[in-house]
Amino acid sequence: MGKHNLKRRFIQLFCAALYNANLEGFKERTIYKGDGKGVCVPGLHCYSCPGAVGACPIGSLQNAISSKSPGMLFYVLGSLLLFGVFLGRMVCGYLCPFGLLQELLHKIPSPKLKKSRVTKALSKVKYVVLAGLVILLPLVLSIKNGVSVPSFCKYLCPVGTMEGGLSFAVGGGSFAEQTGVLFGVKLGILAVIVIGAVFIYRIFCRFLCPLGALYALFNRYSLFGVVTDQTVCTACGKCRAVCKEDIHLPGDHECIACGDCIRHCPVNAIRRKNPFVKRKDDKK
Amino acid sequence: MKKRKTVVFFVLLLLGVVFLTYGIAEGGYTATLQKAKYICLECIGIG
Numbered sequence: 001m002g003k004h005n006l007k008r009r010f011i012q013l014f015c016a017a018l019y020n021a022n023l024e025g026f027k028e029r030t031i032y033k034g035d036g037k038g039v040c041v042p043g044l045h046c047y048s049c050p051g052a053v054g055a056c057p058i059g060s061l062q063n064a065i066s067s068k069s070p071g072m073l074f075y076v077l078g079s080l081l082l083f084g085v086f087l088g089r090m091v092c093g094y095l096c097p098f099g100l101l102q103e104l105l106h107k108i109p110s111p112k113l114k115k116s117r118v119t120k121a122l123s124k125v126k127y128v129v130l131a132g133l134v135i136l137l138p139l140v141l142s143i144k145n146g147v148s149v150p151s152f153c154k155y156l157c158p159v160g161t162m163e164g165g166l167s168f169a170v171g172g173g174s175f176a177e178q179t180g181v182l183f184g185v186k187l188g189i190l191a192v193i194v195i196g197a198v199f200i201y202r203i204f205c206r207f208l209c210p211l212g213a214l215y216a217l218f219n220r221y222s223l224f225g226v227v228t229d230q231t232v233c234t235a236c237g238k239c240r241a242v243c244k245e246d247i248h249l250p251g252d253h254e255c256i257a258c259g260d261c262i263r264h265c266p267v268n269a270i271r272r273k274n275p276f277v278k279r280k281d282d283k284k
Numbered sequence: 285m286k287k288r289k290t291v292v293f294f295v296l297l298l299l300g301v302v303f304l305t306y307g308i309a310e311g312g313y314t315a316t317l318q319k320a321k322y323i324c325l326e327c328i329g330i331g
């Protein structure tokens with residue numbers, strides 16, 4: 001592992017530890033109720049996880065939509081806009097524990113599924129998940145039936161099942177008694193994603209994660225991340241071959257700014273965005 | 285191109301700051317805290 005990758009791995013591990021700083025929660029099987037819980041974290045991390053010290057941005061967004069609370073909606077959207085405009089999908093490459101988990105699972109020796117036209121097409125599904133399960137369904141159910149249903153959490157999210165479900169429902173107690181068919185289905189989804197991640201690089205991130213889809217919209221404009229200088233690029237395709245994401249060019253909406261491609265570019269057209277360094281071509 | 289990106293960046297930044305400030309003033313932080321303080325049955329696959 002190169003020096004850069006070590007640095008990235010360290011940040012990912014540090015971040016996972018920070019999001020889960022309420023270690024007592026795991027022992028006591030309770031969740032943290034302190035003031036930090038009102039602050040959204042940048043990555044996908046269930047607020048019903050015993051270790052969580054912050055709020056999940058996607059869970060909060062669905063609740064804001066279905067509770068029709070303008071204050072909460074503006075607060076969550078403001079937080080997401082700021083994370084997005086500063087970091088874009090760099091959050092995925094550096095600050096999301098579920099992304100880290102999938103990367104580690106992919107290290108298990110096994111045959112790996114290569115990128116293809118099919119995976120590229122599947123990478124669009126996450127935008128449907130964002131629009132359908134995170135925004136439209138909670139909105140429609142709340143307007144039509146007056147009920148608050150965080151549909152992505154309820155029907156799909158493997159993070160909540162893993163972090164909250166397994167911590168509370170497994171091992172007895174009142175939560176275990178309440179589990180039913182839905183919990184079984186969600187355990188199945190979690191199993192598919194965990195096993196799938198061994199064979200397919202970041203299977204959930206690339207195809208299903210609505211938070212990744214949301215940050216992708218900011219990637220071109222974010223302050224930090226990776227960018228390709230199109231005036232230097234010769235379109236040799238080396239970066240695309242190295243990258244495990246379904247990118248067209250480094251820095252586009254699928255790029256998580258891991259930086260793996262940078263040293264492979266024969267003409268040094270790829271670089272990290274650095275707002276503190278003035279470049280000759282900055283007026284372009 | 286570069287100029288357009290800079291303009292979009294600052295517009296989004298301004299929007300983020302305005303939304304966040306307005307949201308906090310309208311009780312958004314408290315509402316988020318209230319929700320996150322309790323175990324969400326839907327999130328953990330029970331509800």
Ligand code: SF4
Nearest residue numbers: 092096099205209212
């Ligand atoms: S795509 Fe989603 S789960 Fe993956 S790293 Fe990004 S926020 Fe986390």
Ligand code: SF4
Nearest residue numbers: 243255256258259261
């Ligand atoms: S394009 Fe480069 S920086 Fe972006 S995800 Fe792929 S390898 Fe990483």
